[in-house]
Amino acid sequence: MKFFAPFRLAGRALRRNKMRSLLTMLGVIIGVGSVIASVSITTGASKQVEDKVASLGQNIVTVFSGSFSSGGSRSGWGNAPTLTVDDAIAIKNEVANVVAVSPEVRDRMQILANGLNWNTAIQGESPDYPQIRDWDIADGAMFTDADVRSIAKVAVIGKTVVDQLFINEDPVGQTLIVRNIPFKIVGVLESKGFNLFGQDQDDVVIIPYTSHMRRIAKRTFVSSIMVQAASKDSITQVQEDINTLMRDRHKSAEPDFTVRTQLELMAMATSTTRIMSVLLAAIASVSLIVGGIGIMNIMLVSVTERTREIGIRMAVGARGRDILIQFLIEAVTLSAAGGIMGIALGMTAAKITSQITGWPTLTPFTWIGIACISSAAIGIVSGFYPAWKASRLDPIEALRYE
Amino acid sequence: MNAVIKLSDIHKTYRTGEVDVHAVRGVTLDIAPGEFVAIMGSSGSGKSTLMNMIGCLDRPTGGSYFLDGLDVSTLDRDQRAKIRNDKIGFVFQGFNLLSRTTALENVEMPMLYNSQRISPGEQKIRSTRSLELVGLADRANHKPNQLSGGQQQRVAIARALVNQPSLLLADEPTGNLDSQTSIEIMGVFQKLNDAGITIVMVTHELDVARYTKRMIILRDGKILTDEIVPARLNAEAELKKLRLAQEAVKLA
Numbered sequence: 168m169k170f171f172a173p174f175r176l177a178g179r180a181l182r183r184n185k186m187r188s189l190l191t192m193l194g195v196i197i198g199v200g201s202v203i204a205s206v207s208i209t210t211g212a213s214k215q216v217e218d219k220v221a222s223l224g225q226n227i228v229t230v231f232s233g234s235f236s237s238g239g240s241r242s243g244w245g246n247a248p249t250l251t252v253d254d255a256i257a258i259k260n261e262v263a264n265v266v267a268v269s270p271e272v273r274d275r276m277q278i279l280a281n282g283l284n285w286n287t288a289i290q291g292e293s294p295d296y297p298q299i300r301d302w303d304i305a306d307g308a309m310f311t312d313a314d315v316r317s318i319a320k321v322a323v324i325g326k327t328v329v330d331q332l333f334i335n336e337d338p339v340g341q342t343l344i345v346r347n348i349p350f351k352i353v354g355v356l357e358s359k360g361f362n363l364f365g366q367d368q369d370d371v372v373i374i375p376y377t378s379h380m381r382r383i384a385k386r387t388f389v390s391s392i393m394v395q396a397a398s399k400d401s402i403t404q405v406q407e408d409i410n411t412l413m414r415d416r417h418k419s420a421e422p423d424f425t426v427r428t429q430l431e432l433m434a435m436a437t438s439t440t441r442i443m444s445v446l447l448a449a450i451a452s453v454s455l456i457v458g459g460i461g462i463m464n465i466m467l468v469s470v471t472e473r474t475r476e477i478g479i480r481m482a483v484g485a486r487g488r489d490i491l492i493q494f495l496i497e498a499v500t501l502s503a504a505g506g507i508m509g510i511a512l513g514m515t516a517a518k519i520t521s522q523i524t525g526w527p528t529l530t531p532f533t534w535i536g537i538a539c540i541s542s543a544a545i546g547i548v549s550g551f552y553p554a555w556k557a558s559r560l561d562p563i564e565a566l567r568y569e
Numbered sequence: 570m571n572a573v574i575k576l577s578d579i580h581k582t583y584r585t586g587e588v589d590v591h592a593v594r595g596v597t598l599d600i601a602p603g604e605f606v607a608i609m610g611s612s613g614s615g616k617s618t619l620m621n622m623i624g625c626l627d628r629p630t631g632g633s634y635f636l637d638g639l640d641v642s643t644l645d646r647d648q649r650a651k652i653r654n655d656k657i658g659f660v661f662q663g664f665n666l667l668s669r670t671t672a673l674e675n676v677e678m679p680m681l682y683n684s685q686r687i688s689p690g691e692q693k694i695r696s697t698r699s700l701e702l703v704g705l706a707d708r709a710n711h712k713p714n715q716l717s718g719g720q721q722q723r724v725a726i727a728r729a730l731v732n733q734p735s736l737l738l739a740d741e742p743t744g745n746l747d748s749q750t751s752i753e754i755m756g757v758f759q760k761l762n763d764a765g766i767t768i769v770m771v772t773h774e775l776d777v778a779r780y781t782k783r784m785i786i787l788r789d790g791k792i793l794t795d796e797i798v799p800a801r802l803n804a805e806a807e808l809k810k811l812r813l814a815q816e817a818v819k820l821a
Contacts, residue, residue, distance in 0.1 A: 172681050183669055476667055478665075479678075482624075482653060483653065483659065483682065484651065484653045484654020484655070484679055484682040485650060485654075485681075486646070488647070562626050566661065
């Protein structure tokens with residue numbers, strides 16, 4: 168039989184019973200539709216989480232100091248006085264594929280400026296910090312290595328601090344006071360919004376880490392060290408090398424530090440949505456299977472109904488194979504058409520959901536492909552038995568069938 | 570000239586449980602090109618079984634069958650399908666047209682299964698020619714439910730002819746038709762036969778068999794008689810007579 172002829176035949180046969188064809192497709196339409204809708208919603212959700220994680224910065228590896236015990240009470244991570252500026256310098260100099268390093272010191276403090284006061288995060292960082300965090304300076308400039316060396320009293324502030332202390336004023340060049348020490352504002356950061364944990368990232372004052380350690384916190388250790396790897400692929404290598412280097416430097420039996428990467432955070436943050444999407448896809452595939460059973464059922468009915476037609480076709484020279492292909496293509500046409508309608512339905516449903524709830528939705532192309540292929544596959548699987556049955560009919564019996 | 574059909578000592582035995590049913594027991598028969606043969610017999614005489622074997626729908630359990638010089642008694646399902654497509658045109662009692670499908674598409678159907686590709690344009694030309702042969706070219710786009718019984722049977726004949734078979738096989742072709750339409754259909758067969766097409770027809774109506782050239786009567790799976798039809802009827806003449814008779818009734 169020629170290539171296009173069976174498709175023409177299938178189209179004709181399905182058009183003959185429009186209502187039935189549509190009802191048969193409904194199973195696949197709903198199945199594919201729910202797969203696409205659920206995948207769109209969960210992908211939208213994980214995309215949102217990924218964006219948040221990405222907003223933390225580019226290819227970040229962070230070294231936290233461990234906890235310490237004092238008189239039986241154990242502090243949390245980041246409080247052991249073990250991580251030093253020298254560690255940060257060693258990481259920068261000795262670990263391959265490290266492009267930027269920033270030793271971090273963090274505190275919350277009351278600040279004064281312009282006759283107003285505000286409690287905010289005071290962070291000691293290196294001039295690499297904006298690069299690591301992928302965070303642009305909106306106004307002014309970042310402080311420099313010279314500022315770090317000279318323990319300069321300079322600060323770069325976030326958008327929230329600007330809003331709270333410098334209403335309708337240009338903060339660059341002005342002074343803010345931390346613990347009675349005046350800091351000159353040299354730059355303002357772009358707004359970055361809330362992070363993954365709901366914290367306002369713009370509520371921050373960034374000063375050179377030396378200034379923070381010597382002038383404010385008056386301590387010799389840092390809370391953490393932020394390291395930027397050269398690329399996404401080198402993150403793991405950088406993490407391992409830092410681990411090796413730090414164990415060597417600290418020489419303690421128990422590691423007194425932890426090295427975390429953005430990849431781990433990403434995996435953690437997306438694990439819930441991943442479980443969700445697997446669950447939804449599993450439920451949706453059950454409805455796809457039900458749709459397939461519907462097609463098989465109707466194809467079986469159709470074969471019985473058209474026994475005589477099959478007999479005629481065989482009498483005039485159709486081989487079993489021709490009949491098999493004819494019915495198989497009918498089943499595949501049904502399910503593939505259902506699949507395409509299902510994709511449209513699913514995407515529409517996702518759009519509506521996003522409109523009503525405000526959730527971001529995203530339909531990945533791979534899932535559209537998967538939906539197309541699996542609906543065609545369902546047609547083949549569920550159509551095969553009826554088609555095979557039709558192809559095995561005895562032409563004499565089939566011609567006699569009433 | 571070689572025989573179109575050459576049956577030698579054909580047997581067909583059905584196994585139904587414990588009992589063997591001998592439907593055909595030793596039929597030897599030659600049919601030459603251009604013949605018009607009626608196979609007759611009461612029900613259970615084995616004529617349908619013989620017909621199915623001649624039509625390559627079924628395989629004999631014994632004996633040999635040469636169709637157009639080719640041994641077809643040993644072919645498998647697919648090979649027999651190809652033979653049916655190439656060499657045999659079927660006409661059935663119940664017309665067996667595809668419903669909701671136009672006459673032209675019904676006639677085109679066997680070409681779908683040809684081993685050589687025929688372009689859609691060529692298919693249309695051939696089907697139209699076939700419909701012209703049976704005098705139905707003007708009904709090409711009618712569906713079976715818009716056609717009379719006689720017209721439906723003509724579409725079926727056109728379908729049987731479309732692949733230019735060596736043999737036209739008709740199974741009770743007038744069984745569902747009234748007597749006048751039956752004569753019309755026999756007229757079509759006679760015309761085709763005059764044009765050189767070999768026709769084998771199964772019937773149980775003696776009236777219908779009298780339009781053929783040769784009459785074979787089966788009983789209990791064997792040939793009882795095989796003779797030339799003595800006073801062969803001419804369908805055209807019979808129709809004329811019938812029309813005159815009808816007019817006479819109206820006049821009276």
